[in-house]
Every structure is written in C-alpha cells, then in structure tokens.
Amino acid sequence: MAKNMSDILDSIQPNKRLKQLIDHSNLIEVDFNVPPKRYYRSGLEMVRMANVYYKEGNLENAYCLYLKFMTLFLEKIRKHPEFNKVPLNQKSSIQDALRDVLPKAEKIKEKLLEIYKKDYDSYSARLKLLENEAEERKKKAELKKNEDPGIKPRGPPPEFVTAKIPSSIDNVNYPDANLTTALVTPTPSAPASENEHPILPSFDRTKKPSGTFGYSNEDLRKVVVPSKVMNLFESLAQENTIKNIETCGILAGKLEKNQLIITHMIVPKQSGTSNSCTTTNEEEIFDFQDQYNLITIGWIHTHPTQTAFLSSVDLHTHCPYQLLMPEAIAIVCSPKFNNTGFFNLTPNYGLQYIANCRESGFHPHTTDPPLFKNASHVSIENTPLDVLDLRK
Numbered sequence: 001m002a003k004n005m006s007d008i009l010d011s012i013q014p015n016k017r018l019k020q021l022i023d024h025s026n027l028i029e030v031d032f033n034v035p036p037k038r039y040y041r042s043g044l045e046m047v048r049m050a051n052v053y054y055k056e057g058n059l060e061n062a063y064c065l066y067l068k069f070m071t072l073f074l075e076k077i078r079k080h081p082e083f084n085k086v087p088l089n090q091k092s093s094i095q096d097a098l099r100d101v102l103p104k105a106e107k108i109k110e111k112l113l114e115i116y117k118k119d120y121d122s123y124s125a126r127l128k129l130l131e132n133e134a135e136e137r138k139k140k141a142e143l144k145k146n147e148d149p150g151i152k153p154r155g156p157p158p159e160f161v162t163a164k165i166p167s168s169i170d171n172v173n174y175p176d177a178n179l180t181t182a183l184v185t186p187t188p189s190a191p192a193s194e195n196e197h198p199i200l201p202s203f204d205r206t207k208k209p210s211g212t213f214g215y216s217n218e219d220l221r222k223v224v225v226p227s228k229v230m231n232l233f234e235s236l237a238q239e240n241t242i243k244n245i246e247t248c249g250i251l252a253g254k255l256e257k258n259q260l261i262i263t264h265m266i267v268p269k270q271s272g273t274s275n276s277c278t279t280t281n282e283e284e285i286f287d288f289q290d291q292y293n294l295i296t297i298g299w300i301h302t303h304p305t306q307t308a309f310l311s312s313v314d315l316h317t318h319c320p321y322q323l324l325m326p327e328a329i330a331i332v333c334s335p336k337f338n339n340t341g342f343f344n345l346t347p348n349y350g351l352q353y354i355a356n357c358r359e360s361g362f363h364p365h366t367t368d369p370p371l372f373k374n375a376s377h378v379s380i381e382n383t384p385l386d387v388l389d390l391r392k
Contacts, residue, residue, distance in 0.1 A: 009120070009123070009124055009127070012116075012119065012120055012123060013116075013120060014113050014116035014117045014119075014120055015113075017112075017116045018109065018112060018113060018116065021060065021063060021064055021067070021112075022067060024064070025063075025064050025067035025068045025071060026067075026071050028068045028071055028072055028076060029076065030072070030076045030077055030079060030080050031320075031323060031355060032080060032081055033355070033358075034320045034323065034324075035082065036077060036080045036082050036083055036085070036086050037086060037087075037090065038320055038324065039072065039077055039080075039324075040077075040086060040090040040091070040093070040094060041090075041286055041296075042296070042324045042325075043069060043072060043073060043094055043097070044093065044094070044097060044290070045289075045295045045296060046065055046068065046069045046072075047065075047066075047069055047097050047100075047101060048255075048293055048295060049065055049255045049295060050062045050065035050066050050069065050101075052254070052255045052256065053065065053255075054104070054108070056257065058258070059108050059111055059112055059115070060112065061258075062108060063105060063108045063109065063112060066101050066104060066105040066108070067105060069097070069098075069101055070098065070101060070102065070105065073094050073098060074098070219326070220326055220327050220377040221255075221258055221259060221260055221327050221377070222259045222260070222377055222378075222379050223259075223260045223261075223262070223297060223298070223327050223329055223375070223377055223378050223379070224253075224259055224260065224261040224262060224379050224381050224383060225251075225262050225329075225331070225342070225378055225379070225380050225381070226262060226263075226380075226381065226382070226383045226384065226385040227380050227381065227382050227383075228385050229251070229262065229265060229300065229331070229385060230300075230331070230333055230340050232265065232385070232387055233247075233249055233265060233267075233300050233302075233331075233333060234302065234333050234335055236249075236267055236387070236389060237302045237333070237335075238335075240272060240302070240304070241302055241304045241335050244274045244304045244305060245272040245273065245274065245277075245304065246272045246273065246274070246275065246276060246277040246301055246302050246303065246304060247267070247270070247272060247277060247301060247302050248267075248268075248270060248272070248277040248279065248299060248300065248301035248302075249265050249266060249267045249268070249299065249300045249301070250265070250266040250267075250268065250279075250285055250296060250299055250300075251264075251265060251296070251297050251298040251299060251300055251329070251331070252264045252265075252266060252289055252294035252295060252296050252297060253294060253295060253297050254293070254294065254295060255295060260295070260297050260327055261383065262297050262298075262383075262385070263294070263383075263384065263385065263386060264292070264294055264385070264386045264387070264388065265300070265385060265386075265387050265388070266285055266288060266289075266387075266388045266390065267387070267388070267389045267390060267391060268280070268281065268282065268284065268285050268390050268391070269281045269284070269390055269391055270391070274304065274305070275306075275311065275313070275362070276313055277301055281390070284390050285390070288388060288390075295325075296321065296324075296325070296328070297325070297327070297328060297329065298321060298328045298329035298330060298331065299317070299318070299321065299330055299331070300330075300331040300332075300333065301314075301330075301331075301332060301333070302332075302333045302334070302335065303332055303333070303334045303336075304335065304336065305336055306334060306336075306337075307334050307337050307339065308332040308333065308334040308337070308339050308340055308341030309332065309341060309343075309372075310330060310332065310341075310343050310371075310372045311362065312362050312363050312364070312365055313361065313362055314330065314332070315345065315350070315354050315365065315371060315372060316354060316357070316360070317330075318330045318343075318344070318345060318372075319345065319351065319354045319355055322344060322345050322351055323351070323355060326347065327344075327377060328344065329342055329343065329344055329375045329378060330342075330343045330344065331343075341374065342374060342375040342378045343372050343373065343374060343375055344372065344373065344375045345371060345372050346369065346370055346371060346372060346373050349369050349370075349371070350369075350370065350371035350372055350373075353365070353366070353371055354371060
C-alpha cells in the first residue's frame with residue numbers, strides 16, 4: 001500500500017481518534033479573574049448541553065463536553081485562589097452531576113470506539129479495493145502498449161489523488177463546540193477512462209481544534225433571537241430610560257439541533273447609572289434557570305442617551321460570558337437613536353485582550369485592531385419568548 005495511504009489509515013486509527021478528543025478536552029483552563037461561582041453555574045449548563053447532544057445522538061460533542069466538565073471540576077477549578085469560598089451547596093450540586101456524568105462518559109467512550117472501528121475497517125477495505133482496481137488498469141495499459149508498439153507511451157500512470165484529512169477533530173470551547181460525528185463517507189468518483197485513476201474516498205472530518213482563543217465565525221453555532229426581544233426589553237426599561245438610567249437583562253434558552261435558541265429574557269433586580277448597570281440577587285436568576293433547564297446565551301442592556309456600542313465596562317462585562325460560551329452575544333438597545341447592536345468580542349484579538357486587561361471602571365482600550373464586532377452568527381426569527389421581571 002502506498003505510503004500516503006498508510007499515513008491516512010494511521011491517522012484514523014480508533015484509539016488515535018479517541019485520544020484527540022481526550023487531549024482537546026483537557027485544554028480547558030480556569031481564568032482566575034472569573035469568580036469560581038460563575039464556573040459552577042456554567043458547569044451545570046455544560047452538562048445540560050451535553051445531555052442534549054447525547055439525546056440527539058451527537059456522541060462526540062456529548063463526550064467532549066462531559067470530559068471538559070470532569071476536567072474542570074475534578075482538577076482545574078481546585079487551583080482557583082477563591083476555590084475555598086465556593087458555597088457548599090454549589091459544590092454539592094457539581095458532585096451530584098459528576099456521579100451521573102462519569103459512567104455516562106465511559107459508556108459513550110465505548111460507543112465511539114465501536115464507531116471508529118467500523119469507520120477504520122470500511123475505509124481500509126475501500127482503499128484496498130481502489131488500489132487493486134488501479135493495479136488492474138495499469139496491467140491493462142501495459143498489455144495494450146505491448147500489443148500495439150506504434151502507440152507512443154504516455155509515461156507512468158498518475159498516482160492516487162487523496163483527499164486531505166485534518167490531523168485532528170473540531171473543538172468544543174466550553175460549552176462546546178461544533179463537533180459532528182466524523183463518519184467515513186467512501187464515495188470515490190468513477191474513472192472517465194481506463195487511464196484515469198479514481199479519487200480516494202473522502203473522510204468527513206470537522207475543523208481543526210482551537211484553544212480558548214482563536215476560533216473563527218465558522219466555528220460558532222447560530223444564535224436564534226426572538227424578534228420581540230428588543231421591543232419588549234425597551235418597554236420594560238422605559239421608566240429607567242426616561243431617568244437616564246441603564247437597564248440590563250439576561251438572555252437564556254436551550255441548545256437544539258446545534259442551535260442556541262433564546263427562549264427567556266430575565267430582568268433581574270439591579271442598580272443602574274447613566275452608563276452602567278449591576279445585577280443583584282443573582283441567586284434568583286440561577287434558581288429560575290435551574291428550574292427550567294436554561295442555558296445562559298448572552299445579555300441585553302440599554303444606552304439611554306448613547307448609540308449602540310460596547311463601552312470599556314461593557315467589554316469587561318461581556319468577556320466572562322464569551323469565555324464560557326464562544327457564541328455568547330451582547331445586545332445593546334439605543335432608544336434615543338432608535339438602533340440596536342448585536343455584538344461579540346473579536347475571537348482572535350478582543351477576547352484575549354480584555355481577558356488579560358486588569359483595569360476596572362471606564363478606561364481607554366486600543367481600537368486597532370477592533371476589540372468587538374457585529375455578531376454575524378445571530379438570526380432574528382419569529383420565535384416564542386417568555387419574560388421574567390424579577391424587579392417586581
């Protein structure tokens with residue numbers, strides 16, 4: 001078998017594919033500037049998302065999220081300087097989840113190895129068949145040349161053309177990621193003539209993994225925003241807007257068929273000024289999300305007298321959301337200028353820049369390259385929305 005074929009088969013060995021998943025799941029890191037309680041809250045959301053993937057049969061995504069969850073709470077979170085301040089009830093909830101996740105992850109691991117073994121055997125058999133067919137055509141061409149010496153030889157037949165196979169599978173930046181089960185799809189093209197050689201079967205793999213930073217827009221799942229979100233929120237914020245006070249809310253929802261769908265808008269108890277807003281009684285938000293199995297997908301706030309953009313404080317507010325979920329969005333409503341912005345930090349620069357910035361309050365940031373951009377993975381659709389105003 002040709003060397004490139006051997007390399008292909010070596011790269012898709014079942015144990016190697018599984019190791020790629022495990023190695024990448026261990027890449028998750030804890031940012032000491034993010035309070036540990038945020039990790040504990042997002043950890044439960046991580047399990048919810050993994051459970052959805054599992055029910056949908058997306059085993060790779062489910063396995064990666066379960067592994068990340070285990071890596072985070074069995075190892076990484078313990079290094080956080082405020083780990084000992086985490087309330088016992090939050091630690092208890094995570095321990096309960098771990099007891100459920102550990103056997104489930106082991107079961108998925110066995111299923112994935114079975115799938116990868118079938119993939120490997122199928123691909124190997126197809127490669128061998130194509131190699132034999134190529135050898136047979138080569139013999140026929142040699143025989144024909146010997147029978148008719150007047151034909152000028154065209155030189156040796158071309159080598160196989162092989163489909164490029166990424167060396168690793170896609171990432172799940174918590175909460176994870178755009179993995180699809182990587183199945184072999186042996187669909188070689190039939191040769192147009194006996195002197196042409198078939199293209200080897202393609203191996204359907206997803207994009208190469210990235211770390212916490214550096215993913216692209218193509219890696220992001222679509223976020224579905226109900227069309228009524230903005231008008232309803234501006235209506236709820238109107239009393240504050242008249243007083244030149246900002247209002248903020250939490251956007252939560254579900255993962256379904258690899259889309260993040262906002263289903264709930266929660267307006268928490270809060271205090272605000274003309275250019276900032278701070279939530280209070282956060283436990284109320286968490287309890288509600290737990291009750292309805294809701295994932296935090298982003299946040300929304302008003303700029304009573306300014307246009308829609310992300311201020312330096314907004315950038316720092318949004319950073320933890322996007323570190324924990326790359327698709328997280330910030331919606332800014334500007335009633336005075338009648339415009340709305342859908343933003344996220346630039347993944348290749350802004351996210352890391354803000355994560356490393358240690359200043360607080362309003363302060364200057366670099367603007368070139370830009371730190372935030374319009375969120376291109378947002379889709380505004382006429383979908384249902386429930387609203388909970390905890391201020392009342």
